[in-house]
Amino acid sequence: MTATGHVMSSSPGTTDSTAPRWRYDPQPRRPDWGIHGTTFKNISKQTPIRIAPLPAQATLCLQQGPFTATPLVVPGERVLTGQPIAVDTGGTRIHASVTGRVSAVGLRPVPGPQPTRAPCVVIQREGDEEWHESCEPVADPSRLAPAEVCRRIAAAGIVGLGGALYPTARKLAPGVPIRALLVNGVECEPWITCDEVLLRERAASVIAGARIAMHALGAAHAVIAVEGDMPEARVAVHDALQAAGDSGIGLAVVTAKYPAGGERQLVQLLTGEEVPAGGLPRDLGYVVQNAGTLAAIATLFRSGEPLVARIVTVTGNGVAAPGNFEARIGTPLRQLVDLAGGYRYPPTRLLMGGPMMGWALPDDDLAVTKATNCLVAATAAELAPPRPEMPCIRCGECVQTCPARLLPHELHAALRRGDYATLAALALDACIECGCCDYVCPSAIPLTARFVAARRQDAAEPDAPS
Amino acid sequence: MKFGVVQAPHWRNAGDVAGMMREVLYALAPAAVAYTYFFGPGLLLNIVVAATVAIATEALALRLRGRTSRLALSDGSALVCAVLLAFCLPPLTPWWVTACGSAFAIGVAKHLYGGLGFNVFNPAMAGYVLLLAAFPGYLAGWLPPNVGDLDYRALSLAESATYTVTGSLPPGVELDAVTRATPLTVVKAELGQMRTMGEIVVDPVFGDFGGAGWEWIGNFITLGGLWLLYRGIIRWQVPAAMLAGLMLPALLLYLTDAETHPSPLFHLYSGGTLLGAFFIATDPVSSAVTDRGRLVCGAGCGLLTFAIRHWGIYPDGVAVAVLLMNLAVPTIDRYTRPRPYGY
Ligand code: SF4
Ligand code: SF4
Numbered sequence: 023m024t025a026t027g028h029v030m031s032s033s034p035g036t037t038d039s040t041a042p043r044w045r046y047d048p049q050p051r052r053p054d055w056g057i058h059g060t061t062f063k064n065i066s067k068q069t070p071i072r073i074a075p076l077p078a079q080a081t082l083c084l085q086q087g088p089f090t091a092t093p094l095v096v097p098g099e100r101v102l103t104g105q106p107i108a109v110d111t112g113g114t115r116i117h118a119s120v121t122g123r124v125s126a127v128g129l130r131p132v133p134g135p136q137p138t139r140a141p142c143v144v145i146q147r148e149g150d151e152e153w154h155e156s157c158e159p160v161a162d163p164s165r166l167a168p169a170e171v172c173r174r175i176a177a178a179g180i181v182g183l184g185g186a187l188y189p190t191a192r193k194l195a196p197g198v199p200i201r202a203l204l205v206n207g208v209e210c211e212p213w214i215t216c217d218e219v220l221l222r223e224r225a226a227s228v229i230a231g232a233r234i235a236m237h238a239l240g241a242a243h244a245v246i247a248v249e250g251d252m253p254e255a256r257v258a259v260h261d262a263l264q265a266a267g268d269s270g271i272g273l274a275v276v277t278a279k280y281p282a283g284g285e286r287q288l289v290q291l292l293t294g295e296e297v298p299a300g301g302l303p304r305d306l307g308y309v310v311q312n313a314g315t316l317a318a319i320a321t322l323f324r325s326g327e328p329l330v331a332r333i334v335t336v337t338g339n340g341v342a343a344p345g346n347f348e349a350r351i352g353t354p355l356r357q358l359v360d361l362a363g364g365y366r367y368p369p370t371r372l373l374m375g376g377p378m379m380g381w382a383l384p385d386d387d388l389a390v391t392k393a394t395n396c397l398v399a400a401t402a403a404e405l406a407p408p409r410p411e412m413p414c415i416r417c418g419e420c421v422q423t424c425p426a427r428l429l430p431h432e433l434h435a436a437l438r439r440g441d442y443a444t445l446a447a448l449a450l451d452a453c454i455e456c457g458c459c460d461y462v463c464p465s466a467i468p469l470t471a472r473f474v475a476a477r478r479q480d481a482a483e484p485d486a487p488s
Numbered sequence: 489m490k491f492g493v494v495q496a497p498h499w500r501n502a503g504d505v506a507g508m509m510r511e512v513l514y515a516l517a518p519a520a521v522a523y524t525y526f527f528g529p530g531l532l533l534n535i536v537v538a539a540t541v542a543i544a545t546e547a548l549a550l551r552l553r554g555r556t557s558r559l560a561l562s563d564g565s566a567l568v569c570a571v572l573l574a575f576c577l578p579p580l581t582p583w584w585v586t587a588c589g590s591a592f593a594i595g596v597a598k599h600l601y602g603g604l605g606f607n608v609f610n611p612a613m614a615g616y617v618l619l620l621a622a623f624p625g626y627l628a629g630w631l632p633p634n635v636g637d638l639d640y641r642a643l644s645l646a647e648s649a650t651y652t653v654t655g656s657l658p659p660g661v662e663l664d665a666v667t668r669a670t671p672l673t674v675v676k677a678e679l680g681q682m683r684t685m686g687e688i689v690v691d692p693v694f695g696d697f698g699g700a701g702w703e704w705i706g707n708f709i710t711l712g713g714l715w716l717l718y719r720g721i722i723r724w725q726v727p728a729a730m731l732a733g734l735m736l737p738a739l740l741l742y743l744t745d746a747e748t749h750p751s752p753l754f755h756l757y758s759g760g761t762l763l764g765a766f767f768i769a770t771d772p773v774s775s776a777v778t779d780r781g782r783l784v785c786g787a788g789c790g791l792l793t794f795a796i797r798h799w800g801i802y803p804d805g806v807a808v809a810v811l812l813m814n815l816a817v818p819t820i821d822r823y824t825r826p827r828p829y830g831y
Contacts, residue, residue: 299830377499413605449828457497471495
């Protein structure tokens with residue numbers, strides 16, 4: 023399945039001495055699943071990362087991935103940039119992203135798979151920016167104990183910036199020996215370029231973050247995976263690795279195919295191993311971290327800044343000047359659209375995330391969250407409305423493309439029959455909801471949406487027949 | 489600004505069922521031209537009859553089943569089925585024979601099983617085999633091919649149409665005088681009378697490898713098949729496995745005794761082999777779904793075709809072989825399920 027020519031080795035759970043070593047390997051690893059098509063990345067990666075001006079108002083969503091944080095501030099309170107304003111039970115904090123006054127704490131519309139509301143803290147910016155006193159740099163993170171590194175990462179509110187928002191500190195304290203850190207620079211969804219421009223411009227920062235993460239994990243090896251269609255990023259990483267000297271960090275190239283950047287798919291491509299069903303990469307001795315997350319870790323230790331900003335790609339034919347912006351969390355989306363030249367050819371759909379797994383937003387009156395990697399303002403020509411559904415003709419395209427090697431057409435038939443035994447036998451729970459089957463289906467069956475709904479329902483009622 | 493909310497994925501490939509069917513029709517066009525050149529306009533008449541009946545039957549069946557018919561009709565699958573059936577019928581076929589086959593294909597083989605996507609059997613082949621069983625006499629006689637050294641009476645479009653509609657030929661022309669057995673039938677009959685291949689192929693209905701004229705039609709069918717492969721409408725597994733399944737045993741026998749066994753190339757260029765391999769066994773609905781399953785399915789079609797041609801009473805076996813493999817598809821699918829990731 024994967025291109026070989028690497029020293030691949032050993033069984034799960036073994037330690038460093040048997041870990042695979044990656045060198046610079048220009049030969050791309052080519053998946054035999056997924057979709058290969060126009061990526062539309064060129065439209066947003068022509069310009070360097072631009073720093074978005076501070077917003078007049080920041081709306082900070084208190085829900086991060088699976089956790090909801092408890093607010094630490096009340097309306098009327100003055101807050102400084104970087105000041106913790108909420109904390110969740112896992113110790114992950116949320117910080118004020120601007121200096122100003124809390125104007126409201128309460129439910130606000132937030133981006134999500136469906137239009138939804140969640141608790142938020144709203145801050146009106148006032149006066150000049152002042153950083154909170156807790157924001158202190160650390161000269162040499164490798165002198166800190168791994169547990170202390172993780173504590174600081176949680177306290178800085180760093181979560182998986184690939185979109186899942188899983189607390190990074192938890193991933194960095196897996197409780198099992200880790201063979202290697204896999205750095206995910208494979209930004210496989212079309213349109214999105216925030217990780218690519220980050221690697222292109224700030225490769226050294228990603229490498230510094232990777233070193234800190236390796237220290238926390240006790241892993242001697244790491245590999246930075248980039249896509250075959252990001253040559254500038256690849257060269258930048260390569261040069262930065264050489265400048266950094268031998269640090270046990272390698273570089274691998276993955277063919278630009280969606281969803282090569284999915285966590286499980288990346289493990290498979292880089293190591294030839296498959297994450298066991300129901301398990302996590304750490305069960306094999308790997309931890310996957312998004313490149314942006316590692317850059318945030320590097321920023322934390324270098325300058326003491328917690329996670330108050332992220333890079334957002336604003337793209338699509340529906341904006342006049344697409345590009346990447348480093349924006350404070352809580353920045354109104356409308357402001358980013360204006361920075362990108364405003365709307366044109368009125369767009370018909372606004373997506374947060376990519377076109378495969380992203381969310382369609384009901385309006386632009388929402389704010390940047392830590393998950394906002396991309397905003398696509400798409401015209402009807404780019405993203406056509408769904409076609410009417412037709413019967414499955416068993417063409418097998420969905421089977422050929424499914425990265426989880428499922429039989430989507432049979433899953434779909436079993437779902438319609440309500441045949442839960444077959445659904446389990448066909449391993450619906452291995453579906454990663456990537457949307458590839460929908461993409462290829464000539465009958466335009468909304469397969470993924472139905473699988474997602476069935477899985478949600480299954481999770482909601484654990485006693486459902488299975 | 490407000491936007492539409494729809495579920496992910498938002499991005500879809502442009503391909504749809506109607507587009508796939510259109511590609512199939514395009515791919516058949518060169519073969520249809522060649523066919524018309526060698527065997528006269530009969531094919532076109534058969535297509536008109538089969539297509540009219542197929543679409544009418546489809547509309548009726550959809551209405552009886554209470555479906556809205558516009559969308560389902562527009563997918564083009566009934567038209568493809570009709571054209572494939574027409575390709576299997578002799579150029580001179582009475583309209584009611586074609587109509588029976590077409591109505592059975594769409595009405596019974598397709599809609600009685602639940603319509604597009606649910607039919608177990610390839611509808612075109614089901615229709616053809618019904619005709620083979622019910623009216624074998626009408627399917628036996630082909631016109632001789634239009635090649636230089638064959639002396640035959642060409643029928644004009646009007647004469648062919650008259651026969652198709654009324655069953656009568658121009659005065660003074662007997663059906664037996666204008667039709668001939670197909671090369672496969674000739675080989676089967678003559679070998680049965682202990683003649684050798686060397687003696688048989690001197691008959692002018694034979695060309696270099698297979699039947700005269702048939703070879704060219706075969707080449708154009710292959711061209712269409714390659715087009716479908718190139719456009720990603722079909723995958724290589726079924727055609728490759730089917731041709732291998734037919735030609736390998738043929739080669740084995742041919743190597744043991746070339747005088748009593750037709751060559752693998754003769755098998756390739758005769759009867760429904762190429763049409764079957766590229767256009768019929770590849771029908772997605774009634775074939776296996778996984779790559780491995782398709783290899784099994786294609787190989788089965790090829791081997792069964794060979795077995796029927798070699799041991800059976802029918803000169804050709806593609807249609808029956810395809811139907812038999814259609815029956816085996818659920819089992820093949822069951823045993824070629826891929827292992828899901830991480831299991
Ligand atoms: S079945 Fe699931 S994993 Fe497979 S292609 Fe569809 S969405 Fe992706
Ligand atoms: S891609 Fe669509 S039509 Fe083809 S087998 Fe899968 S579900 Fe059926």
